Amino acid sequence: MPIRVLVAILLSLSVSAAAESSPGSGVSALWAPAAATVLIVAVGLGLWGRLARHIRRMTDIESLFVWHGRAMALYAWLAILVYAAVVFVGEWPEAVFAWLPPWRGTDLWLQQRLLILAPYLWLVLITWVIGYRMSSAVRRAAEIGWGGRRPQVRLGRYLVFQVRSQWLVFLVPYGFVLACHNAAVVVWGGLSAEAETAALAAPMILVYVLSPWLLRVAWSTSRLPDGPLRQRLEAAARRAGVYVRDIIVWRTGGLMVNACVAGLGRPLRYVFLTDTLIESLQPVQVEAVFAHELGHARFHHIPFFFVVAVGGGMGMSLVAAALDALLLPETAVLGGGIVFLAGYWLGFFGFLSRRFERQSDLFAARTVDCPGRRFEGACAMHRPESVAADDPYLVCGHQAWAFTSSLEQIALLNGMAARARSWRHFGIARRMRFIDDAVGRPDRVRRYDRRLRLLKWLILAAVLAATAAVALLSGMAEFL
Ligand SMILES: [Zn+2]
Ligand SMILES: [Zn+2]
CATH class of the missing domain: 1.20.1420 (A middle domain of Talin 1)
Structure with a gap:
C-alpha cells in the first residue's frame, strides 16, 4: 500500500x-x-x-x-x-x-x-x-x-x-516539488519564509489536481478500446449519472486484479481497470466493479477525504493548544498531537473509509444492469413494463450475484483471504454478506445512504468549527 x-x-x-x-x-x-x-x-x-x-x-x-x-x-x-x-x-x-x-x-x-x-x-x-x-x-x-x-x-x-505502481505516484510529485524549491533558491538566492511556503504549496496543489493524469503516465496504461465492454460501462455511467472522462486499462501483466477512480472532480475523472481484471471476469462482473468506482465519484468520497485531512490538522492544533494551556513540556505537547493524529487516521479515517466502501458496494449492486428490465420473466423483481416505476434503491438477486461474485473472484486471483480485513475495507466475506442482506430491501439501502449523508454533514460542521476555533486561537495569540 x-x-x-x-x-x-x-x-x-x-x-x-x-x-x-x-x-x-x-x-x-x-x-x-x-x-x-x-x-x-x-x-x-x-x-x-x-x-x-x-x-x-x-x-x-x-x-x-x-x-x-x-x-x-x-x-x-x-x-x-x-x-x-x-x-x-x-x-x-x-x-x-x-x-x-x-x-x-x-x-x-x-x-x-x-x-x-x-x-x-x-x-x-x-x-x-x-x-x-x-x-x-x-x-x-x-x-x-x-x-x-x-x-x-x-x-x-x-x-x-x-x-x-507504488513509488512513482509519490516520488515524481515529491521530486518535482523539491526541484521547484531548488530552482527558486538558485534563481532568487535565499527565500523568505512566505516565499518558501509558496514555492512548496504551488507545485503541491498543481500535482494534486493533475494526479489522475500523472497516474496515466506513471503506470502503463491505454484507453479501453471501443467495443461491447466499453459500451456496457458507458451505459452504466449514464445510468449512474456520473461523468467519466475516460476508461483506462492499466497493464499489469497478471500482477494485479484491481480497479480505481482518480480525480477530484469531473474534468480529470478517470476510472482505471487492470488488464487481468478485464480478462478474467465476466463482462457483468467488470460492470459491477466499475460501478463501485462510480459510487466513489457519485458520493464525492475523494474530495471528502480532503476535508477529513484538514480536520485532522485542525484537531491536532487544538489538542496541542489544550496541552500547551496546561503548561506541559514541549515534548508532551508534540507527543499528544502525534498520538491524536495516529488515533484520528487509524480509528476515525478507517471507520469512515469502510463505510464509504460499503456505500459504493451498495451503489455498484443497484447500478448493474439487470436483464429483467428487458426480458419478461428474467428477474423476480425487475420487469420490462415497470422501468419507470423501478425503485433505484432496489437490489435484486442477479445484481447482488454480479457484485459479490466479482469480489470473490478478485480476492482469489490476488491470493487474498476472504476473511482478511484491512484498515480501509471490511473483509470480502463480510462485504458479500452485507450485499446479500440488501436484496429486495430498498428501504434498508435508502436508510444507509441517508445516514451516511447525515454523518458527512456532521463531520463537515465539526471540521468548520475546528477551523474557526484554530483561527480564533491564533488571532488571540497574536493579540496577546
Ligand atoms: Zn472502493
Ligand atoms: Zn433484477
Missing part, C-alpha cells in the same frame, strides 16, 4: 529540520543503514522459511492466504520502523547534511531530502525481492488447490511493476 511511502516521506521531513542545525560526522552514520539491511534480510529469510513450513503442512488455502497476507503487511511496516530507527537513532539525516552542506548559504532540498529518504527505498527493495519469492511460493501452492496454471512472472518485471 503506497500510504507507507507517504509515512516514510513524512518521517524523513520531520527529522530534517532538527538535523539541519547540527550536521553530524558523516562516515560513522553508515553503520545504521548497514545494520538495518542485515536486520531486514534476516527477518525476510526467517519469514520465508516459516512460509515454506506452512505450505508443507497446509490444510486449506484460505489459512495460507491469511498467514501470507499478515506476514507481508508486518514485514512492510517493519521496514518503516527500521527506517525510523536509522533516521532517529542512527543520525542519518545529520550525516546527509554533513555530506551536502548548504550551497551559498541555502539548502538544496532535492539532493538532501532524497538522500535522507534513500535508506527507506533500499530497505523496501529488499522486502520486495524476498516478498516476490514468498508470493511465488504461495501462488505455486494455490495452483495445486485450484487445479489451474498461471504464468510465472520474472523478478525484474515484478520489481519494475512495484516501482511504477
Whole structure:
C-alpha cells in the first residue's frame, strides 16, 4: 500500500529540520543503514522459511492466504520502523547534511531530502525481492488447490511493476516539488519564509489536481478500446449519472486484479481497470466493479477525504493548544498531537473509509444492469413494463450475484483471504454478506445512504468549527 511511502516521506521531513542545525560526522552514520539491511534480510529469510513450513503442512488455502497476507503487511511496516530507527537513532539525516552542506548559504532540498529518504527505498527493495519469492511460493501452492496454471512472472518485471505502481505516484510529485524549491533558491538566492511556503504549496496543489493524469503516465496504461465492454460501462455511467472522462486499462501483466477512480472532480475523472481484471471476469462482473468506482465519484468520497485531512490538522492544533494551556513540556505537547493524529487516521479515517466502501458496494449492486428490465420473466423483481416505476434503491438477486461474485473472484486471483480485513475495507466475506442482506430491501439501502449523508454533514460542521476555533486561537495569540 503506497500510504507507507507517504509515512516514510513524512518521517524523513520531520527529522530534517532538527538535523539541519547540527550536521553530524558523516562516515560513522553508515553503520545504521548497514545494520538495518542485515536486520531486514534476516527477518525476510526467517519469514520465508516459516512460509515454506506452512505450505508443507497446509490444510486449506484460505489459512495460507491469511498467514501470507499478515506476514507481508508486518514485514512492510517493519521496514518503516527500521527506517525510523536509522533516521532517529542512527543520525542519518545529520550525516546527509554533513555530506551536502548548504550551497551559498541555502539548502538544496532535492539532493538532501532524497538522500535522507534513500535508506527507506533500499530497505523496501529488499522486502520486495524476498516478498516476490514468498508470493511465488504461495501462488505455486494455490495452483495445486485450484487445479489451474498461471504464468510465472520474472523478478525484474515484478520489481519494475512495484516501482511504477507504488513509488512513482509519490516520488515524481515529491521530486518535482523539491526541484521547484531548488530552482527558486538558485534563481532568487535565499527565500523568505512566505516565499518558501509558496514555492512548496504551488507545485503541491498543481500535482494534486493533475494526479489522475500523472497516474496515466506513471503506470502503463491505454484507453479501453471501443467495443461491447466499453459500451456496457458507458451505459452504466449514464445510468449512474456520473461523468467519466475516460476508461483506462492499466497493464499489469497478471500482477494485479484491481480497479480505481482518480480525480477530484469531473474534468480529470478517470476510472482505471487492470488488464487481468478485464480478462478474467465476466463482462457483468467488470460492470459491477466499475460501478463501485462510480459510487466513489457519485458520493464525492475523494474530495471528502480532503476535508477529513484538514480536520485532522485542525484537531491536532487544538489538542496541542489544550496541552500547551496546561503548561506541559514541549515534548508532551508534540507527543499528544502525534498520538491524536495516529488515533484520528487509524480509528476515525478507517471507520469512515469502510463505510464509504460499503456505500459504493451498495451503489455498484443497484447500478448493474439487470436483464429483467428487458426480458419478461428474467428477474423476480425487475420487469420490462415497470422501468419507470423501478425503485433505484432496489437490489435484486442477479445484481447482488454480479457484485459479490466479482469480489470473490478478485480476492482469489490476488491470493487474498476472504476473511482478511484491512484498515480501509471490511473483509470480502463480510462485504458479500452485507450485499446479500440488501436484496429486495430498498428501504434498508435508502436508510444507509441517508445516514451516511447525515454523518458527512456532521463531520463537515465539526471540521468548520475546528477551523474557526484554530483561527480564533491564533488571532488571540497574536493579540496577546
Ligand atoms: Zn472502493
Ligand atoms: Zn433484477
